Amino acid sequence: MATIGPLARIARLGSSICRNHRLSFNRSTQRRGIASCVDPSHGLTDEQKEFQKMAFDFAANEMAPHMSEWDQKEIFPVETMRKAAQLGFGGIYVQPEVGGSGLSRLDTSIIFEALSTGCVSTTAYISIHNMCAWMIDTFGNNEQRERFCPDLCLMDKFASYCLTEPGSGSDAASLLTTAQLKGDHYIVNGSKAFISGGGDTDVYIVMCRTGGKGPKGISCLVVEKGTPGLSFGKKEKKVGWNSQPTRAVIFEDCAVPVINRLGEEGQGFNMAMRGLNGGRINIASCSLGAAHASVQLARDHLLVRKQFGETLSNNQYLQFKLAEMATKLVASRLMVREAATALQENRSDAVSLCSMAKLFATDECFNICNDALQMHGGYGYLKDYAVQQFVRDIRVHQILEGTNEVMRMIISRNLLTES
Amino acid sequence: MSGRVLVGVKRVIDYAVKIRVKPDNSCVVTDGVKHSMNPFCEIAVEEAVKMKEKKLIKEVVVVSCGPQQVMETIRTALAMGADRGIHVEVTGKDYENLGPLQVSKIMAALAKKEEALLVILGKQAIDDDCNQTGQMTAALLDWPQGTFASELSMEGDKIKVVREIDGGLETVKINTPAVITADLRLNTPRYATLPNIMKAKKKKIANVKPADLGVDITSRLEVLRVDEPAQREAGVKVETVDDLMARLKEAGRI
Numbered sequence: 140m141a142t143i144g145p146l147a148r149i150a151r152l153g154s155s156i157c158r159n160h161r162l163s164f165n166r167s168t169q170r171r172g173i174a175s176c177v178d179p180s181h182g183l184t185d186e187q188k189e190f191q192k193m194a195f196d197f198a199a200n201e202m203a204p205h206m207s208e209w210d211q212k213e214i215f216p217v218e219t220m221r222k223a224a225q226l227g228f229g230g231i232y233v234q235p236e237v238g239g240s241g242l243s244r245l246d247t248s249i250i251f252e253a254l255s256t257g258c259v260s261t262t263a264y265i266s267i268h269n270m271c272a273w274m275i276d277t278f279g280n281n282e283q284r285e286r287f288c289p290d291l292c293l294m295d296k297f298a299s300y301c302l303t304e305p306g307s308g309s310d311a312a313s314l315l316t317t318a319q320l321k322g323d324h325y326i327v328n329g330s331k332a333f334i335s336g337g338g339d340t341d342v343y344i345v346m347c348r349t350g351g352k353g354p355k356g357i358s359c360l361v362v363e364k365g366t367p368g369l370s371f372g373k374k375e376k377k378v379g380w381n382s383q384p385t386r387a388v389i390f391e392d393c394a395v396p397v398i399n400r401l402g403e404e405g406q407g408f409n410m411a412m413r414g415l416n417g418g419r420i421n422i423a424s425c426s427l428g429a430a431h432a433s434v435q436l437a438r439d440h441l442l443v444r445k446q447f448g449e450t451l452s453n454n455q456y457l458q459f460k461l462a463e464m465a466t467k468l469v470a471s472r473l474m475v476r477e478a479a480t481a482l483q484e485n486r487s488d489a490v491s492l493c494s495m496a497k498l499f500a501t502d503e504c505f506n507i508c509n510d511a512l513q514m515h516g517g518y519g520y521l522k523d524y525a526v527q528q529f530v531r532d533i534r535v536h537q538i539l540e541g542t543n544e545v546m547r548m549i550i551s552r553n554l555l556t557e558s
Numbered sequence: 559m560s561g562r563v564l565v566g567v568k569r570v571i572d573y574a575v576k577i578r579v580k581p582d583n584s585c586v587v588t589d590g591v592k593h594s595m596n597p598f599c600e601i602a603v604e605e606a607v608k609m610k611e612k613k614l615i616k617e618v619v620v621v622s623c624g625p626q627q628v629m630e631t632i633r634t635a636l637a638m639g640a641d642r643g644i645h646v647e648v649t650g651k652d653y654e655n656l657g658p659l660q661v662s663k664i665m666a667a668l669a670k671k672e673e674a675l676l677v678i679l680g681k682q683a684i685d686d687d688c689n690q691t692g693q694m695t696a697a698l699l700d701w702p703q704g705t706f707a708s709e710l711s712m713e714g715d716k717i718k719v720v721r722e723i724d725g726g727l728e729t730v731k732i733n734t735p736a737v738i739t740a741d742l743r744l745n746t747p748r749y750a751t752l753p754n755i756m757k758a759k760k761k762k763i764a765n766v767k768p769a770d771l772g773v774d775i776t777s778r779l780e781v782l783r784v785d786e787p788a789q790r791e792a793g794v795k796v797e798t799v800d801d802l803m804a805r806l807k808e809a810g811r812i
Contacts, residue, residue: 185630189637189755192594197749227752240752 177434177465179252179427179472187249190242194250197223198257198428203525206258209382210528213374215339216261216382220268221294228254228265230272230292232417237276237284238292244417244479248424252472255428259532262428264383266421267335270414271298271344275361278401278410287342287361296341301331301388302411308332309545311346312354312408316390318347323397325349325360327368327390333539337386338371340364345388345395346407354408359401368393379531415541416482416490419497422540423475423504429529430468430504433511436526437461440515457514464507471500491553498546501536508533561616563606564674565640566665567599569624569631570685583783585654586685595631598680600638600747602740605710606678607639607748614712615675617641621668623661625649629763636758637750643763644668648775655777657686660768662694667771669699674735676717681706681739692739702732705739 180188201219209216223229231247233239242250247269254262272291276284290296307313316329327347331337343362350356362369372387401410438461441452451457478496481489508530512519519526537543571577572592580587595603606618620635622628623646632643646664648656669677677699682689696703704710704719711718713731721728722741750758768775796802806812 185633186755186759188630189633189750189758190752192634193637193750193752193755225751226749231752235753240756242752 177431177468179249179431183249187246190246191249191253193226194228194253195256197226198254202254202257202261206382206525206528207522209258209261210379210532211381211522213381213384215336215384217297220261220265220297223254223265224292224294229268229294230276230288231269233269233272233276233288233292237288239272239276239288244420244483245476247417248420248475248479251421251424252428252431255425256432258382259425259429259529260380260382263380263422263425263532263536264335266418266425267300268294268298270418270421271300271342273417274344274359274410274414275401277413278359278406279361282398283361283401291342297336297339298342298344299334299336299340299388300414301334301337301343301345303331303333305330305332305387309542311411312357313352314346314348314357316345316347318349318358318360318395320349320397324394325397325400327360327362327393327395329390330372331388333375333385334388335380335383335385337384337388338374339384343369343388344401345390346411349404355405357407357411358404359407359410360395361399361401362390362393362395363399366393366395378534379528380535416493418540419493420475420479420482422536423471423478423497423500426501426504426533426536427468427472427475429533430464430471430507433508433526433529434461434464434468436524437464437511437514440518444516451514460510460514464510467503468507471496471503475500491550494541494546494549497540498543498550501533502543505530505533505537562672562674563609563615563618563676563678564665564669564672565599565602565606565618565620565635566661566677566679566691567603567620567622567631567635568596568680568683569593569622569628570596570683573597573684579784579786583785585781585784593627593630595634596680596683596685598682598684598740598742600680601742601744602678602680603635603638603640604745604747605738605740606676608745609710609712610639610641619644619672619674621646621665623648623656623664624653632763633758634750636761636763637755638748639754640761642761645763645765646771647765647767652775655779656775657777657779658688658690658694659778660773660775662691662698663773663775664768664771665691665695666698667773669695669735671771676735677701677737679737679739681741692737696737699735699737701736703737703739704730704732706741707738708741708743710738710744
């Protein structure tokens with residue numbers, strides 16, 4: 140090994156085998172090397188850049204290589220999520236005294252955006268889990284916080300959020316699951332639909348009716364798996380989000396201790412709405428990650444694929460299209476980060492900004508991923524290529540956490556209500 | 559002995575970046591390009607932190623030479639578990655010309671100043687692939703060296719090092735204080751955790767200049783020109799082994 144050349148190649152190979160890195164080039168969904176206009180680290184503090192770098196590394200090494208398998212085999216990657224929890228991702232904005240990382244909403248958005256480049260579906264579940272841990276941390280009493288939060292932050296236990304029912308989606312306040320007080324227990328009857336993680340998780344945050352009709356009659360109960368009367372429907376077959384199981388959650392005379400109620404009776408709906416503000420930023424952040432990864436993939440493809448004697452990157456239509464995609468990505472990112480900042484500062488425009496950011500980012504990012512798929516031509520349609528999974532996985536972000544139509548309701552109400 | 563380990567870390571262009579040479583062929587483009595810690599330096603930091611966790615040593619001090627930007631690299635090491643950092647400030651032309659000889663002089667001076675038990679470095683940097691700093695540092699200090707380490711164990715006041723060499727694996731036992739350079743299979747570097755990244759903010763990074771350490775960093779080398787490797791040419795297919803032999807002889811390869 141006398142010459143420098145082979146040494147350099149071996150050193151580079153050696154360093155690229157480091158940490159079991161991506162093995163095949165066309166599966167590479169994450170390029171840390173891009174220092175360009177879509178670099179998501181622009182404008183961040185040094186500390187945020189550290190969080191982001193670490194999340195990107197975790198996504199590239201621990202998630203991206205498995206993203207396709209988790210999707211095709213519908214695997215709930217418990218071990219990988221536990222590894223993520225070891226790094227502090229189980230309760231990112233939960234208080235440190237109960238095991239959380241105590242970070243801000245903006246830090247959280249940056250982290251989910253980075254993790255999402257490795258697997259949208261898994262990151263989305265992690266964000267739901269985080270929201271549940273936060274709800275207990277914020278609205279629970281000290282006994283409840285100490286009972287549930289440490290296990291959730293380490294992901295020794297997993298959580299699910301139960302609001303939606305077969306008969307109440309957008310019209311969440313009309314939910315029918317009842318909880319009747321009998322002594323020191325609530326007897327819960329009803330069913331919840333489309334519950335992420337349902338059946339495989341341990342702790343269920345359930346919104347149910349303890350009082351009269353409408354939002355004021357809703358309370359929040361924490362139901363643990365194994366409680367008699369708690370059962371699950373069949374695992375749904377979905378277009379995307381396949382690394383998390385989705386099931387109906389069924390309550391038949393399920394007795395839940397009163398000490399599992401978060402806050403007072405009638406406060407449930409308020410908690411749900413407050414939880415959704417953060418949840419919307421989280422889901423929008425997941426869309427950002429998918430769009431970022433898709434723009435990288437499209438860019439790489441354009442530089443490699445040749446037709447009519449030159450690479451696609453010389454085609455002005457595609458150049459302009461890529462520019463539009465990049466512009467929409469950065470615009471979405473700015474909205475989401477501003478909404479996160481508004482939420483953590485408790486600004487008066489926080490709720491509408493979160494709705495606007497969710498609406499804009501989920502719509503635009505879906506279009507970006509879809510355009511990226513188109514740029515791949517026929518290859519974009521094959522499951523060997525990651526771009527189709529990004530498209531399928533983020534399609535649902537325009538529907539859940541409040542449909543984009545409901546986002547428009549919130550925003551128009553803000554505009555048209557006399558102040 | 560202080561039970562202190564000095565770890566050198568280098569900020570290099572990220573391994574995933576496609577490098578380009580400047581149009582004037584003076585050097586590689588570094589402006590605006592993503593940088594990160596040299597992968598072998600990450601392995602060195604990890605090993606030092608592991609030794610501290612096993613209570614074999616007491617303190618991990620991480621050192622980096624360069625301009626303000628190397629503070630990022632030092633902070634990454636602090637987030638991995640190093641206790642404090644030393645930023646040796648070298649800027650401008652001095653930084654461009656900074657090579658293994660200069661860095662090893664600095665490391666040697668710091669090793670003496672900090673009364674280090676061990677100096678652990680990456681075996682080489684992925685930008686210049688010199689593979690010299692560890693060896694030169696040991697020579698300047700007149701300390702034993704265990705390079706290309708794929709396994710380390712403390713045995714009393716000696717260190718057993720399993721080295722990866724061309725012929726396979728070689729085990730040596732060396733006295734401390736010593737210089738170790740980390741090879742690929744020594745360990746798998748940990749991810750910094752969110753709490754550790756936040757704790758790292760409070761850890762101290764001292765600022766020193768080479769002159770403060772009495773080190774002369776003038777370079778003895780002058781880079782004349784940097785070129786990209788020759789474009790790979792198409793190969794030629796041959797029908798028989800005889801053909802192959804004839805072609806190879808023709809090309810002067812055998």
